[in-house]
Amino acid sequence: MKRRRQSLVVLLVSCSLLAVCLHYSLQHRWTGSLRRAVRETTRLHIRSGGTCHRAIEQEQTLAEITDAGEINRFIHGIVISGWRSGGACECCGDPTFEFYAGDRLLAMVGYHHTERLRWADGKWTGDGRLTAASRRFLISWLSQHGVDGPRREGEAKQERQDEEGRRQRRYAEFIPPKLLLAAMEAEVRPSPSYDPGGEQHRKLVAEVFLRHEEDAQTSIELYLRVLGITANSSGWNHYHEFQDTIAQSLLPRFKGPDLAQAALNVMKDDEGMAGAARWFLGENGWRSLDESDRERILRPLAQRALQHRYMDIRKGVMNVLCNIDTPWAVELLRSMLSWPTDPKWTPPEVSSGWRVSLADGSQVLSDECSDAVWAAFCLAKMGSVESLPAIQKLADESQGPDRNLLDKAIQLLRDKTPVDRK
Numbered sequence: 297m298k299r300r301r302q303s304l305v306v307l308l309v310s311c312s313l314l315a316v317c318l319h320y321s322l323q324h325r326w327t328g329s330l331r332r333a334v335r336e337t338t339r340l341h342i343r344s345g346g347t348c349h350r351a352i353e354q355e356q357t358l359a360e361i362t363d364a365g366e367i368n369r370f371i372h373g374i375v376i377s378g379w380r381s382g383g384a385c386e387c388c389g390d391p392t393f394e395f396y397a398g399d400r401l402l403a404m405v406g407y408h409h410t411e412r413l414r415w416a417d418g419k420w421t422g423d424g425r426l427t428a429a430s431r432r433f434l435i436s437w438l439s440q441h442g443v444d445g446p447r448r449e450g451e452a453k454q455e456r457q458d459e460e461g462r463r464q465r466r467y468a469e470f471i472p473p474k475l476l477l478a479a480m481e482a483e484v485r486p487s488p489s490y491d492p493g494g495e496q497h498r499k500l501v502a503e504v505f506l507r508h509e510e511d512a513q514t515s516i517e518l519y520l521r522v523l524g525i526t527a528n529s530s531g532w533n534h535y536h537e538f539q540d541t542i543a544q545s546l547l548p549r550f551k552g553p554d555l556a557q558a559a560l561n562v563m564k565d566d567e568g569m570a571g572a573a574r575w576f577l578g579e580n581g582w583r584s585l586d587e588s589d590r591e592r593i594l595r596p597l598a599q600r601a602l603q604h605r606y607m608d609i610r611k612g613v614m615n616v617l618c619n620i621d622t623p624w625a626v627e628l629l630r631s632m633l634s635w636p637t638d639p640k641w642t643p644p645e646v647s648s649g650w651r652v653s654l655a656d657g658s659q660v661l662s663d664e665c666s667d668a669v670w671a672a673f674c675l676a677k678m679g680s681v682e683s684l685p686a687i688q689k690l691a692d693e694s695q696g697p698d699r700n701l702l703d704k705a706i707q708l709l710r711d712k713t714p715v716d717r718k
Contacts, residue, residue: 325378326376326378326420327424329419330415330418333395334403336397337367337395337396338362338398339395339398340361340367340395340396341357342391342438342441343355343391345392346388347404347414358391373433375426376413376427376430377425377427381425382423383423384423385408385409387409389408390407391407392404392405393407403415404417405418408423410431410453413426459529463526470518470521470522470525472508474508475505479501479537483537483538485497487500498544501541501545505542506546512550513558516547516550516555519575520558521562521568522542523543523571524570524571528604528605531608531609532612543575543579547575548581550584551584551585552585555581556589559572563596569596570600573613576593577597577616582594591624602628602631602632610667621678629671629680630675632670633668633672643664643697648661649662650662652673652708654707655708655711660673664697664701668698669698676706676709676712677708680709681709687706
């Protein structure tokens, strides 16, 4: 028995040593082959763009390194984890490292998502996966030499990972364990047949939630809270996990007092407010409320949503207020006439969004307008004659495209009569 134990220990140690040797052998093969290829480097050229599908006329020099010590430090900072390397993503990388000996190109290496390198026409059998230490080194080294793109990309990636972790924790806090497990299984289960619109998949996930529903109010509160988990961070049109099913299949079943009371219950905290605003204003759930409940629920939600960091959400809320067309909705829209315009904002080349039709048959799209200008068009569309002095004052203080658009809003409002208001 003792010998058997000793033999087992020897075998385990041998296997461990073999694994270590294999790891370093693979690492040396990947890392060493690149180092040997670029050991004569006298100039390191770092440019924008990747190693394939190049648009050379658009490429820019990001850094030019001729100091031998810095070049050597960069080369030896590249360490590839051989056993995790191979394969390739579909992009061409950015930026690209070009190693020169005089005017002779020794190697062209693309940088992919701060994690991998691709050696164009090199000796690697796929993309080389950087070790964790090497990833940190390259990001730091590049920032030291004025190339900040990878650092920003790495920070954005970490932010997304942190947000995903937060989202999963919140799901676990809100959704009962058995329901969460069953819903997650349904979420990853493939549809039984061709399902381009995702309708069958939504039905599968919805059936899981329906089997676990208790009373209407508890269910509505859960659904609104789940919608609120990402409402502030990623906007209202970006669904995660079960949110699409909730918005398309589950919440539309509820109306009237049950819906109103559940909304009031969740609106006591930030995340609940975000979910309720997303449903009632982003998904037009306000139409399912009794008219007697609308102001006390929609007014505080709209006040909050009009401060959202995404402009398209703010404009969408203004469009909803235009459709509601009540004195308090007019009041909220008028408050947006003083909303400051971001000096860096310019209309997109291709405009889209909500539309306002003018008397000459032309249309103005929400994407063409700043916040204040779109508020003016919403008020004009509603025929809010009492808002004319405030809109005129805004026009007098504006210039350029804003002034031209505001003149159209004023003309639209003047063309309106009380009979026209609908």
